Amino acid sequence: MAGTAVRGRLTWQVATVTAVTAETGSVRTIALDLPGWPGHRAGQHLDVRLTAADGYSAERSYSIASADGEPVTITVERLDDGEVSPYLTQELRPGDQMEVRGPIGNWFTWGPHDGGPLLLIAGGSGVVPVRAILRHRQRSGSNVPARLLYSARSLADVIYRDELDQYQGSAEVRYTLTRSQPPGWGGFSGRVDDAMLARIAWPASQHPLAFICGPTPFVEAVAELLVARHYLAGRVKTERFGGA
Amino acid sequence: MTSPVARGFHRLSRPTGAEAGKLPPGQHVTADFPVLSAGPTPHTPLPEWTFSIRQGGETLRSWTWPELQGMPAETVTADIHCVTRWSKLGTVWRGVPVRALLDQVEHDTQYVLAFSDGGYTTNLPVKDVSGGRAWLAFDYGGQPLAPEHGGPARLLVPHLYFWKSAKWVRGLELLDQDQPGFWENYGYHNYGDPWQEQRYAGD
Amino acid sequence: MTLDGNAIGGLLLEIFGRDMTNAEASCAACGAVGPVAETTVYVRGPGTVVRCRRCTSVLMVIAQVRGMNCVDLSGLAALEANPRR
Numbered sequence: 318m319a320g321t322a323v324r325g326r327l328t329w330q331v332a333t334v335t336a337v338t339a340e341t342g343s344v345r346t347i348a349l350d351l352p353g354w355p356g357h358r359a360g361q362h363l364d365v366r367l368t369a370a371d372g373y374s375a376e377r378s379y380s381i382a383s384a385d386g387e388p389v390t391i392t393v394e395r396l397d398d399g400e401v402s403p404y405l406t407q408e409l410r411p412g413d414q415m416e417v418r419g420p421i422g423n424w425f426t427w428g429p430h431d432g433g434p435l436l437l438i439a440g441g442s443g444v445v446p447v448r449a450i451l452r453h454r455q456r457s458g459s460n461v462p463a464r465l466l467y468s469a470r471s472l473a474d475v476i477y478r479d480e481l482d483q484y485q486g487s488a489e490v491r492y493t494l495t496r497s498q499p500p501g502w503g504g505f506s507g508r509v510d511d512a513m514l515a516r517i518a519w520p521a522s523q524h525p526l527a528f529i530c531g532p533t534p535f536v537e538a539v540a541e542l543l544v545a546r547h548y549l550a551g552r553v554k555t556e557r558f559g560g561a
Numbered sequence: 562m563t564s565p566v567a568r569g570f571h572r573l574s575r576p577t578g579a580e581a582g583k584l585p586p587g588q589h590v591t592a593d594f595p596v597l598s599a600g601p602t603p604h605t606p607l608p609e610w611t612f613s614i615r616q617g618g619e620t621l622r623s624w625t626w627p628e629l630q631g632m633p634a635e636t637v638t639a640d641i642h643c644v645t646r647w648s649k650l651g652t653v654w655r656g657v658p659v660r661a662l663l664d665q666v667e668h669d670t671q672y673v674l675a676f677s678d679g680g681y682t683t684n685l686p687v688k689d690v691s692g693g694r695a696w697l698a699f700d701y702g703g704q705p706l707a708p709e710h711g712g713p714a715r716l717l718v719p720h721l722y723f724w725k726s727a728k729w730v731r732g733l734e735l736l737d738q739d740q741p742g743f744w745e746n747y748g749y750h751n752y753g754d755p756w757q758e759q760r761y762a763g764d
Numbered sequence: 765m766t767l768d769g770n771a772i773g774g775l776l777l778e779i780f781g782r783d784m785t786n787a788e789a790s791c792a793a794c795g796a797v798g799p800v801a802e803t804t805v806y807v808r809g810p811g812t813v814v815r816c817r818r819c820t821s822v823l824m825v826i827a828q829v830r831g832m833n834c835v836d837l838s839g840l841a842a843l844e845a846n847p848r849r
Contacts, residue, residue, distance in 0.1 A: 368565070370566050399573075421777060423786035424800075424801035425770055533766050557766070557771070598806050600806060679820075747825050761829045762829075
């Protein structure tokens, strides 16, 4: 057995909460003050560590919701039976502190030099890192064509709705609502399938670059559909959030 | 640098006084049943499923699923303790005592290595599985054992840390010399008694 | 819970001192080559198990023993931190 033991290095830093804002009924965006933050690329995440008074600690990873140059924010969805997300979404206040490690990730990241055309497909809270990609694309003035297909249970569950809608014209944003649709809904319904992708995915001949993020079963189903549409495996980047 | 305390944060489950008295050191009670795996959930169809006792490359005895179901089974109520520090009290299982399976082969070995679909293994002294404290369990909570929890059948050895209760178990290899299994190989304790807090090699 | 190598980016940062999510991992069992980010990862067990997405062989095991990371990389034929892409 080839083994080695390594003690943790000085990678954690203290972050102070500056704001907690509601995105949906169960989703909050948390803004952090991180002195010495080295900057980050769109799509990267950070790790959060919370230590209780009795010494118990828990760690979770969250995608960075903001673009480089903006204050660091994360967007957290409350899981009812979770241990960390109820605390972050319901208890946390400005002035509170946590430990943060990051930025992390060199694979699921995008910058203008990575080109496109971009196909971003997000399920649920998987929209967070692709929102950072769209923000960075806009802030950098990039002309890389971009399309977002965002799957959510209902319109009320769509995170960043107003912001995403204002991209119309510079990026194509489409939603699919899987559980309920409002009266007169003109967007997609139901799970992402090949018929839906036929209407929004760039043809493979354009050599597109795809980012898929969300629950593991969602990501794997969509990745398989894109590969079946002849997207190159190396140009379909995935990030699985686990859960259903 | 010591970590700052996150104001108002605490662990999800905290034991009541009564529960705390029944816990091995370092454990806490959980209400759910966490799924911990080292690999993908296997799905062996029952008509293909067998449990074997093997030694030296040979199968000494093997049971099909109907043969296993035809053996007398026991209902077991046990507290289970995972090395990741969660415990579940009063879990109810149904299974065949491993002793009843071992009694059908002649053996005088000291150790066994349980082996599972997917390649997982764990080692135990034979007396820890033959003395009435181990079962081949196929029901949990009155229902057939779910695949994510080791179904169709898993080893159940509640007096040791729960990594010894191999999920998706397919047999026991009888060994003359002790041989570390999967987690034992990566630094976990060879025996794993939660009451002595034997989590890691050398504890 | 089945995740991918993105989920252990922070852990690998601790171990290797650099981001390893786009490092190229070569499976010693089947020869498949791909970024660590795309491997299948099992977390929250007694340790973290990283498997080849193609053949499910174990590539890496990371066990946290008494607060230290014990790392076994013997399932990898190679791990290239600066792949030419």
